Amino acid sequence: MTDALKPWNTAEKEAWFASQNIQRSYQADVVDRLTALPSDKFNLEPYGALSHDPARYPLYVVKSKPWNDANPTILITGGVHGYEDTGITGALRFLEEDAAQYADKVNFVVYPCISPLGYEINHRWNRKAEDPNRHFFAGGTAEESLQLMSSVESLKVHFRAAVDLHETNQRDVGITAERRARDGQKFETGDDFIPEGFYLVVASTSDVALGHEVIDAVRKVTPIAADAEILGYKSDKGIIVIDDVKTLLQDFARKHADVSMTTEIYPDNTPKKEAEDAQIATIRTVIAYAMKNPAP
Ligand SMILES: [Zn+2]
Structure with a gap:
């Protein structure tokens, strides 16, 4: 007998999902806010639905009008x-407070909630215990990622910039432990390290310059992570370049955009409004950059 670690099989993944509870409502918290957006300023379009319960989990994209x-x-x-x-x-x-003022200057394509079942169970993973942000590539299997990629590709739009909005929070210590169990791996040094501040991930070294403008804007709203190294990458004043993974949404987006970045808000010691303000400060900085530099 060996007790070597083994990745979860399908039954173990099903058991994981069965242990999850619906904690909140995608319809009430997200869809109702989307359908309340003024129809003279935005086009709200469905681009798919999650197969687990298509009526409960329609997927929406919002476009400028x-x-x-x-x-x-x-x-x-x-x-x-x-x-x-x-x-x-x-x-x-x-969308509610800011976007309309840029009408006639910048177009937006906004996918506000790519993983709505994950939202309702308040977890990083989808129905099949997949992390959608490791499936944005041709061989990916997470349906959230596949539907997003096919929607973006159907637009035939080249983006001046792409921003993917995330958090790195204290719950990630437990979620990383779950991932190690799912993948049949042991705990590794650093699994329990969470930077206590905002940091920005960019998809290419050429995206760092705009990254510094983002950090300067976000610093006025919320603290920036001071760590010299984050996720094993050298941090340049809160910016790390991850150009060696290729399964992240920012990697897919970079194929269709001149610049691509991922925000990582640290929300644990931060009022929710401040954390949202940091996300919005990032978006505003990218908009200002695009208006100043409409072409690369
Ligand atoms: Zn994330």
Whole structure:
């Protein structure tokens, strides 16, 4: 007999899902806010649904109205990880409070909640215990990621910039332990390290310059992580370059965008509004950059 660790089989993944509880309502918290957006300023379009319960989990994209092909277009994504609340609520507040003022200057494509079942069970994973942010590539299997990729590709739009809104919070210590168990791995040094501040992940070294503008804007709203190293990458004043993973949404987005980045808000010691404000400060900085530099 060996007690070597083994990845979870399908039955163990089903047992994981069976142990999850619905903690909140995607319809009430997200869809109702989307359908309340003014229809003269935004087009709200379904792009799919989750197979677990299509009526409960329709997927929506919001596009600017009017749309002007001559203007730069920004891609904004939230809720790839359903438990990272301010990625979703930051995108919603941006639409409700901010986006309309840029009409005629910048076009937006906003996917505010890519993983709605993850939102309701308040977890990083989807129905099949997959992390959608490791499935944005041709061989990916997470349906949230596949539907998002096919929707973005169907737009035939080149984006001036792409921003994916996330959090890194203290719950990640437990979630990393769950991932190690799921994948049949042992705990590793660093699994329990959470940076206590905002940091920004960019998809390429050429995205670092705009990253510094984002950090300067976010610093006015919430503290920046001071660590010299984050996730094993050298941090340049709160910016890390992850260009060697290729399964993240920011990697997929980078194929369709001149610049691509992922926010990582630290929400644990932060009022929710402050964390949302940091997401919105990032978006505003990227918009200002696109207006100043409409082409690369
Ligand atoms: Zn995340």
